Amino acid sequence: MEAVLQVRQLNKRYRNGRGVRNVNLEVRRGDIYGLCGPNGSGKTTVLKLATGLGRADSGEVLLFGDDIRERFEPAMRRVGCMVEAADAYEYMSGYDNLKLSARLYPGLKPSRIDEVLELVGLARYAREKAGGYSLGMKQRLALAMTLLHDPELIILDEPANGLDIEGTVELRELIVNLAAHRGTTFLISSHMLDEMERLCSRIGLMYGGALVREGSIGELTSGVRLEQAYLSEIRKAKEQEGIRDDRSV
Numbered sequence: 001m002e003a004v005l006q007v008r009q010l011n012k013r014y015r016n017g018r019g020v021r022n023v024n025l026e027v028r029r030g031d032i033y034g035l036c037g038p039n040g041s042g043k044t045t046v047l048k049l050a051t052g053l054g055r056a057d058s059g060e061v062l063l064f065g066d067d068i069r070e071r072f073e074p075a076m077r078r079v080g081c082m083v084e085a086a087d088a089y090e091y092m093s094g095y096d097n098l099k100l101s102a103r104l105y106p107g108l109k110p111s112r113i114d115e116v117l118e119l120v121g122l123a124r125y126a127r128e129k130a131g132g133y134s135l136g137m138k139q140r141l142a143l144a145m146t147l148l149h150d151p152e153l154i155i156l157d158e159p160a161n162g163l164d165i166e167g168t169v170e171l172r173e174l175i176v177n178l179a180a181h182r183g184t185t186f187l188i189s190s191h192m193l194d195e196m197e198r199l200c201s202r203i204g205l206m207y208g209g210a211l212v213r214e215g216s217i218g219e220l221t222s223g224v225r226l227e228q229a230y231l232s233e234i235r236k237a238k239e240q241e242g243i244r245d246d247r248s249v
């Protein structure tokens with residue numbers, strides 16, 4: 001399967017000494033790829049570097065085979081991003097927020113706004129002010145913005161954060177539907193391992209700024225829960241670093 005995103009030997013060190021190191025990952029066409037790990041493990045940093053929102057110290061990011069340092073704009077036209085996304089304007093309706101975002105994409109048909117509202121289940125509330133939306137509705141509006149230009153790859157940073165059970169299930173169904181019916185590829189970061197196990201076809205496990213394991217759900221779990229597989233990878237990583245850990249993980 002064609003590689004849609006390739007991250008090679010990516011390094012970024014913030015001034016406080018934290019960041020990510022030697023990250024290699026590959027998202028292939030049709031994947032729902034889950035970048036998993038606890039808070040602070042480096043997921044957002046990887047997503048920011050992969051989408052040009054931050055600059056790596058070293059390493060390469062290829063989107064659709066092109067190095068983003070050389071062909072950033074053409075590559076990003078094929079990507080939808082919800083990474084540190086700007087909030088919607090609260091005093092404007094959902095529809096008007098989308099109309100404003102649509103100006104970023106010359107040639108976009110106005111009917112596309114109605115289509116994405118329908119897709120994310122906000123059509124009924126399109127004329128209401130975004131300020132009155134629930135957190136779940138605001139998340140759906142942000143997702144609608146990423147869908148406007150019908151991207152081939154959608155990158156979402158912790159999209160289920162703050163959603164209730166119903167909202168989480170709806171989000172999962174939306175992602176699965178887009179992947180199945182439009183062939184959209186997803187890269188999603190989350191610390192919710194159970195949800196990622198249900199949703200994703202491939203997983204990358206991050207710990208302490210490094211990608212400690214990558215593989216299909218089947219390869220990673222083979223008979224155990226993802227949570228268990230993750231804890232065992234962390235233990236191995238700690239052993240390699242020579243860190244003693246007496247907890248039985």
Ligand SMILES: Nc1ncnc2c1ncn2[C@@H]1O[C@H](COP(=O)(O)OP(=O)(O)OP(=O)(O)O)[C@@H](O)[C@H]1O
Pocket residue numbers: 014015016018019020037038039040041042043044045046191
């Ligand atoms: N702008 C920044 N300046 C300094 N340190 C940062 C910055 N952004 C992230 N870090 C540090 O880099 C490490 C990785 O953070 P990152 O936000 O990528 O992790 P994460 O897995 O996405 O966590 P979370 O789920 O909490 O967002 C953390 O230790 C964090 O404190």
